[in-house]
Amino acid sequence: MMKKQKRYFLTEEQIPTQWYNIQADMTNKPLPPLNPATKEPLKPEDLYPVFCEECSRQELDQENAWIDIPEEVRDLYAYYRSTPLVRAYGLEKALGTPAHIYFKNESVSPVGSHKLNSAIAQAYYCKKEGVTNVTTETGAGQWGTALSYAAKVFGLEAAVYQVKISYEQKPYRRSIMQTYGAQVTPSPSMSTRAGKDILTREPNNQGSLGTAISEAVELAKTTPNCKYTLGSVMNHVTLHQTIIGLEAEKQMEMAGEYPDIVIGCFGGGSNFGGIAFPFMRHNIKDGKTTRFIAAEPASCPKLTRGKFHYDFGDVAGYTPLLPMYTLGHDFMPANIHAGGLRYHGAGVIVSQLLKDKLMEAVDIKQLETFEAGVLFAKAEGIIPAPESSHAIAAAIREAKKCTETGEEKVILFNLSGHGLIDMTAYDNYLAGNLQNYDVPEELIEKNIDKVKGLV
Amino acid sequence: MMKKQKRYFLTEEQIPTQWYNIQADMTNKPLPPLNPATKEPLKPEDLYPVFCEECSRQELDQENAWIDIPEEVRDLYAYYRSTPLVRAYGLEKALGTPAHIYFKNESVSPVGSHKLNSAIAQAYYCKKEGVTNVTTETGAGQWGTALSYAAKVFGLEAAVYQVKISYEQKPYRRSIMQTYGAQVTPSPSMSTRAGKDILTREPNNQGSLGTAISEAVELAKTTPNCKYTLGSVMNHVTLHQTIIGLEAEKQMEMAGEYPDIVIGCFGGGSNFGGIAFPFMRHNIKDGKTTRFIAAEPASCPKLTRGKFHYDFGDVAGYTPLLPMYTLGHDFMPANIHAGGLRYHGAGVIVSQLLKDKLMEAVDIKQLETFEAGVLFAKAEGIIPAPESSHAIAAAIREAKKCTETGEEKVILFNLSGHGLIDMTAYDNYLAGNLQNYDVPEELIEKNIDKVKGLV
Incomplete structure (x- = not known):
């Protein structure tokens, strides 16, 4: 007999089958995100050009406390x-x-890391909606790694913009993403207008998360059947x-x-x-x-x-x-x-x-x-x-x-x-x-x- | 309901409480190791100067099919x-x-890696027998990492000789061992006679597992309350x-x-x-x-x-x-x-x-x-x-x-x-x-x- 139990696991049957959306239970709901041009509250459709539709809807859902986890994601x-x-x-x-x-x-x-929990979900919804390519940025590399693997599982092509200084200082992270089959580009790059603008002004720019986001969003917006994915911040x-x-x-x-x-x-x-x-x-x-x-x-x-x-x-x-x-x-x-x-x-x-x-x-x-x-x-x-x-x-x-x-x-x-x-x-x-x-x-x-x- | 189960775990009560010694069940027992000087079959006592006593006995045990796993190790x-x-x-x-x-x-x-299964056991027996310091060598780094952690848990000082080329090419492995508190020395080193002999002959020697073993064994033999540990090969x-x-x-x-x-x-x-x-x-x-x-x-x-x-x-x-x-x-x-x-x-x-x-x-x-x-x-x-x-x-x-x-x-x-x-x-x-x-x-x-x- 062990004196004291150290680890607790759930059986597959005990694993939750729904995610919890705290927005539905909050007394004071979050204020709405605004369209920067009109200053009007954002509607899900406003997000469709960048994010997949299901994630866009989840983003603004203040009604449903419980969201079913798709069977493919649970799998x-x-x-x-x-x-x-x-x-x-x-x-x-x-x-x-x-x-x-x-x-x-x-x-x-x-x-x-925990990043895989959302990478699998986002890749799944993209696949379901007919998306063929996904883009993202990564700084420390945890999110880029997770998305690269999740994309591979669902047969999506993944393009990751990795902040240049991280690309050079963390070669292991880059290798892991490439091993999963992702295309990894140091950012800023010459592959986007945002990247070109910066490199023209400043050829030795070492990159930042902000720049990498711009490149990934631009690639998603200008590529057919391509969506952008994000690893945190969003609801x-x-x-x-x-x-x-x-x-x-x-x-x-x-x-x-x-x-x-x-x-x-x-x-x-x-x-x-x-x-x-x-x-x-x-x-x-x-x-x-x-x-x-x-x-x-x-x-x-x-x-x-x-x-x-x-x-x-x-x-x-x-x-x-x-x-x-x-x-x-x-x-x-x-x-x-x-x-x-x-x-x-x-x-x-x-x-x-x-x-x-x-x-x-x-x-x-x-x-x-x-x-x-x-x-x-x-x-x-x-x-x-x-x-x-x-x-x-x-x-x-x-x-x-x-x-x-x-x-x-x-x-x-x-x-x-x-x-x-x-x-x-x-x-x-x-x-x-x-x-x-x-x-x-x-x-x-x-x-x-x-x-x-x-x- | 999930369609198909992917992972199987045991509860802590189900985890085996004994190791299995196949020597006891073999029809043709292994031939005995020989003392290189006398060519006589080895006795456990012959191993005591290098290994802890319990490991020396387990090494040559052809009688007992089941060996109790000490409670501290199971913990x-x-x-x-x-x-x-x-x-x-x-x-x-x-x-x-x-x-x-x-x-x-x-x-x-x-x-x-699996290396920890034996590192914990070896460190435990060393501690129990009054040993204060353990030595080992590491090439790829998996064993050195495992021993460094196990030594720390039992309050033993660990000295790891890491093959020099691995020490330089795998700095992450070295850092992990140092984070656990181990002393890591690139081998060949000037800290042992075996190392000095090689470096005198060949100042740019990049090291080998054989040399690192010699250094670790020498340090164990010449240090009070110090034993050598090995990560594979031995029974x-x-x-x-x-x-x-x-x-x-x-x-x-x-x-x-x-x-x-x-x-x-x-x-x-x-x-x-x-x-x-x-x-x-x-x-x-x-x-x-x-x-x-x-x-x-x-x-x-x-x-x-x-x-x-x-x-x-x-x-x-x-x-x-x-x-x-x-x-x-x-x-x-x-x-x-x-x-x-x-x-x-x-x-x-x-x-x-x-x-x-x-x-x-x-x-x-x-x-x-x-x-x-x-x-x-x-x-x-x-x-x-x-x-x-x-x-x-x-x-x-x-x-x-x-x-x-x-x-x-x-x-x-x-x-x-x-x-x-x-x-x-x-x-x-x-x-x-x-x-x-x-x-x-x-x-x-x-x-x-x-x-x-x-x-």
């Missing part, structure tokens, strides 16, 4: 889901805390990620516990919302009092120091105007290793929930996240992605409070991915070559001033 | 075991085969790996099938024996007729083209004389990417089983293994380690035979690890820069002639 989920819910006995011991720490281990997906992406929290809810029940605190790292909001929203519905509907904490980088503090305002989702201003916490679309985050969290704005749903105080946010400096990541690796054996280490660091903060107070709080965080492709970051940390980055208040104010004129 | 196994047994529907579809293909997915271990390592096959046996039962063919890639024999031996006992004892296939690189063909003879386990001749299939201890395998399979000899048990025709072996060329690995990645989403791709290639060969004959054979192979740290290999393959290597018959004969004089 592919079954290759790696349920992911394990793990009781982190090793971490608890290392911290000497009375807290019960659990993590949902999304790093066991074949591509190494439909977060919807697909709720499979994480819905599984965790059942697994926590198997463990005989319910979380006092739920934590996710925060870039655009899809992994945070994915684990948090299914539990948050019990706060909204059943009087539970769980705390929800989004852990963002101190160098990109949109939730803790940004302003709630309509802003563009990209640097060039091609997207609809979104009501969100933002640092201004001109904000250029420092070059931290958690590349997946370097985004100026927060998703629309999360922004409304934060405004309504249904959740909290904390900002964490780079060195604290790596300290947490190394402690976790030694205690639990898994090298976390630098992004996920933000969630670990926030969990450790809460567990240490329990050590002081003696409270046996139940803490659940999402381990969104592993860091095996990010070992240069750990190398730099262990060699003492990483630093923290401050964001001057004046810089945020200046960016926000520009945003204020938009609506 | 750590529970962090990642059971590993999933997966029905490879994607691969079956890609091949259009009527065969039922299953794989045991050891790549989900926190360190990315006790294969014993610890039988957890793979014992789990798979129960999981195949859940799937309602029994394998007609069991396949593992082959370096020293521990992952092959780990998945094969538990099923092989039913051939030996219960009249089953399962085929067991070891898949080795054509560039290192000890099972298919080597000779059964007493030989040294290392290049320098420091180890006992082992009765095994060998290419001669002077054989230098070509620099294929499956670094974990570049070893001149086969473990003692496997050698006896092959001699007695209880198993088969096939040799596979490098390009065929990468073709198989890329097909598998596209079909199942997991990038396999170049070593594991040998097993995949052998499974594909058998599945294609079924396509021709129409037989619905049940094929089980071990996916020993993922290849996320080996993406340069895939890069080279996709760019057309990899090649096959021939081994001239004269070279084997020359090496074997030298071995013939040993006993």
Whole structure:
């Protein structure tokens, strides 16, 4: 007999068959995205030229709390889901805390992160609607990897614009995407007008997520049967990620516990919302009092120091105007290793929930996240992605409070991915070559001033 | 309701509590290892100066078929075991085969391979016997990674000699070991006499597994409370790996099938024996007729083209004389990417089983293994380690035979690890820069002639 159970799995029959759309249960609905030309609320049709139709509808759906997961998607989920819910006995011991720490281990997906949950869904809908080609951008590489695999499974051609500096610094990521059969282009490239414009002006431009988005969107708009896909920020992406929290809810029940605190790292909001929203519905509907904490980088503090305002989702201003916490679309985050969290704005749903105080946010400096990541690796054996280490660091903060107070709080965080492709970051940390980055208040104010004129 | 189940897990209560020692059930026992000085059969005490005592006893145990897994080891196994047994529907579809293909997915271990199964056991026994420091060598890096983590868990200091060319070409592997807290030294180094001798003669020596073994053994012998650990070849390592096959046996039962063919890639024999031996006992004892296939690189063909003879386990001749299939201890395998399979000899048990025709072996060329690995990645989403791709290639060969004959054979192979740290290999393959290597018959004969004089 084992003394204590560490991992909880669901049988395939127990895996949820619907995603949870928190928009339907929110008292204060998110404000509508606006057409930047007319300033009119967006309709699904406005998104069709870029996104597939089903994702466009899901994006603006404020009626249906439960959306059926198509059988073909569930069939592919079954290759790696349920992911394990793990009781982190090793971490608890290392911290000497009375807290019960659990993590949902999304790093066991074949591509190494939670991103696959939405990539499969988006690729499936594209295929169903007769799309033959999909495009996207990738910075850290997790999303590009997930989409490359999902596209291959459904027989779609995938074109990924990878930020040039990442293309060169992370050759393993590029190789993985190419192994899945995707076409990977360093961005800016000469294959789009957006790319050409930049390279003509600035031949040595190293690329940015904003530029790569522009290239991917342009390719989608100018290619027949081609759609653009996105890995976070959008409501439909977060919807697909709720499979994480819905599984965790059942697994926590198997463990005989319910979380006092739920934590996710925060870039655009899809992994945070994915684990948090299914539990948050019990706060909204059943009087539970769980705390929800989004852990963002101190160098990109949109939730803790940004302003709630309509802003563009990209640097060039091609997207609809979104009501969100933002640092201004001109904000250029420092070059931290958690590349997946370097985004100026927060998703629309999360922004409304934060405004309504249904959740909290904390900002964490780079060195604290790596300290947490190394402690976790030694205690639990898994090298976390630098992004996920933000969630670990926030969990450790809460567990240490329990050590002081003696409270046996139940803490659940999402381990969104592993860091095996990010070992240069750990190398730099262990060699003492990483630093923290401050964001001057004046810089945020200046960016926000520009945003204020938009609506 | 899902149409077809893809993955099978065991509950923690179902995880086997004993390892299986096939030596006890073999009609023809393996010949004894010999002391090279006296040519007398080895006793466990002869191994104590290098290995911990419990591993030394397990090494030579031909009596006990079942060895209890210590509770502390089972406790750590529970962090990642059971590993999933997966029905490879994607691969079956890609091949259009009527065969039922299953794989045991050891790549989900926190360190990315099966190596952890023995690293935990060896570190545990060392700790229990009062050892404070462990040493080892690593080539491809999978074993060094596993030992670094296991040592950390038990509070042991780990010193890993990493073959210099691997240290420089695989910096991610080095970083992972350092993140776990291990001291990693490129070999040859100036820290041992063996290393100094080589570097004095040849300052630019790029290292070899044989040299790294000499350094690790020397450090263990000259340091108080320090033992050497090995990741394959030895009987006790294969014993610890039988957890793979014992789990798979129960999981195949859940799937309602029994394998007609069991396949593992082959370096020293521990992952092959780990998945094969538990099923092989039913051939030996219960009249089953399962085929067991070891898949080795054509560039290192000890099972298919080597000779059964007493030989040294290392290049320098420091180890006992082992009765095994060998290419001669002077054989230098070509620099294929499956670094974990570049070893001149086969473990003692496997050698006896092959001699007695209880198993088969096939040799596979490098390009065929990468073709198989890329097909598998596209079909199942997991990038396999170049070593594991040998097993995949052998499974594909058998599945294609079924396509021709129409037989619905049940094929089980071990996916020993993922290849996320080996993406340069895939890069080279996709760019057309990899090649096959021939081994001239004269070279084997020359090496074997030298071995013939040993006993």
